[in-house]
Amino acid sequence: MSEKLQSRLDAVLGIILFPGMALALYMALIGAPRETSSGMGDLQRIFYFHVPAAIAGMTAFAVNFVASLMYVIRRNRWWDNVALSAAETGVMFFSMVLVTGPIWAKPAWFVWWTWSPRLTLSLVLGLLYVSYLLIRNYIEDPEKRALISAVFGVIAFADTPLVWFSIRWWRDIHPSPMLETGNLGRSMRPAFFICMIVFQILLVFILRRRFYLESLRGEMESLERQADAAR
Amino acid sequence: MNTMPYLFAAYLAIWIILALYLYSIHSREKTLREEVRRLKQLLKNKP
Numbered sequence: 001m002s003e004k005l006q007s008r009l010d011a012v013l014g015i016i017l018f019p020g021m022a023l024a025l026y027m028a029l030i031g032a033p034r035e036t037s038s039g040m041g042d043l044q045r046i047f048y049f050h051v052p053a054a055i056a057g058m059t060a061f062a063v064n065f066v067a068s069l070m071y072v073i074r075r076n077r078w079w080d081n082v083a084l085s086a087a088e089t090g091v092m093f094f095s096m097v098l099v100t101g102p103i104w105a106k107p108a109w110f111v112w113w114t115w116s117p118r119l120t121l122s123l124v125l126g127l128l129y130v131s132y133l134l135i136r137n138y139i140e141d142p143e144k145r146a147l148i149s150a151v152f153g154v155i156a157f158a159d160t161p162l163v164w165f166s167i168r169w170w171r172d173i174h175p176s177p178m179l180e181t182g183n184l185g186r187s188m189r190p191a192f193f194i195c196m197i198v199f200q201i202l203l204v205f206i207l208r209r210r211f212y213l214e215s216l217r218g219e220m221e222s223l224e225r226q227a228d229a230a231r
Numbered sequence: 232m233n234t235m236p237y238l239f240a241a242y243l244a245i246w247i248i249l250a251l252y253l254y255s256i257h258s259r260e261k262t263l264r265e266e267v268r269r270l271k272q273l274l275k276n277k278p
Contacts, residue, residue: 029242043234046241053245092252099248100241107234202249209256216263223270230277 006212013205017198024048024198032191037183046104047178048191052199053096054122059203060090061129061160068153071146077218080146083153085210087132089203094126109173117166118174125163128156 028048035044067083070076101119102112113119132152139145167174178184184192 025242041234042238045238049242049245092248096245096248099244103237103241103244107232107237206252206256209260213256213260213263216260216267220263220267220270223267223274227270227273230274 006208010205010208013201013208017201017205020198020201024195027191027194033185033187035188037185040108043104043107046100048195049199050097050100050104051178051192052195053093053100055196056199056203057090057093057097058160058164059200060086060093060207061125061157063207064090064129064132064153065157065160068150068157071150072154075143075147077142077146080150081211081214081218083150084133084136085207085214087129087153089206089210091126091129091133092206093199093203094122094129098123098126114173116173117170118163118172121159121163121166125156125159128159132156 028045032045032048034041038044063086064083067079067086071079071083101122105114106112132149135152136145136149139148166172167176175183
């Protein structure tokens with residue numbers, strides 16, 4: 001894809017995101033009806049950003065997994081750049097989840113945090129990808145760094161399905177999947193799906209921006225080598 | 232129990248995290264762009 005087309009795509013995504021985020025916010029805070037069945041009331045509105053952020057984070061970790069696997073097979077720096085961009089973007093989305101979760105838990109469960117399977121595995125998942133980013137800083141050789149982090153990325157992803165299925169497999173204080181159990185009322189679904197779509201577009205936009213940053217870094221390293229050789 | 236401050240705090244946290252991350256990408260991109268431009272200029276001026 002040409003550079004002109006790439007920047008046009010970024011501009012289109014940005015133009016979609018601006019009203020998209022405003023619409024998502026409106027639907028979550030005003031458009032969706034007030035929850036009445038469990039007695040949480042307006043507090044339940046955290047759900048409309050909390051869950052899409054979690055799914056966007058897990059999608060980013062899945063991208064990291066595929067890109068890491070591709071790097072191990074192909075040893076192409078392009079895949080390493082995709083994997084790094086996805087890991088960092090995933091950590092950003094998952095930090096939203098790990099911050100809003102306790103804020104929701106305190107008035108709902110009367111504790112900020114509890115070591116339930118879903119919460120513990122989610123924290124571990126976030127920390128695994130923070131470790132992934134830290135590991136990269138400590139390895140100087142680019143080839144070694146890319147390979148070690150790719151192997152780490154493939155192994156770290158094993159926790160993602162555990163987070164997803166934990167509330168289906170084990171007893172947990174965390175609510176069961178709302179769509180599958182029918183706990184999410186029909187009138188709440190438009191707000192949820194709009195937020196989901198907007199967060200997925202946001203994920204693509206941020207991933208692309210972060211990937212461009214890595215491409216720039218590659219260009220800078222190449223120019224540095226040329227400058228060193230010319231000395 | 233008044234839960235509105237928690238709702239406000241949760242949404243505020245999301246926007247702060249997003250804004251900080253976008254700012255971090257923007258500032259890193261700006262620094263790298265300047266470095267690339269400087270290196271290109273350096274190589275161009277080399278005899």
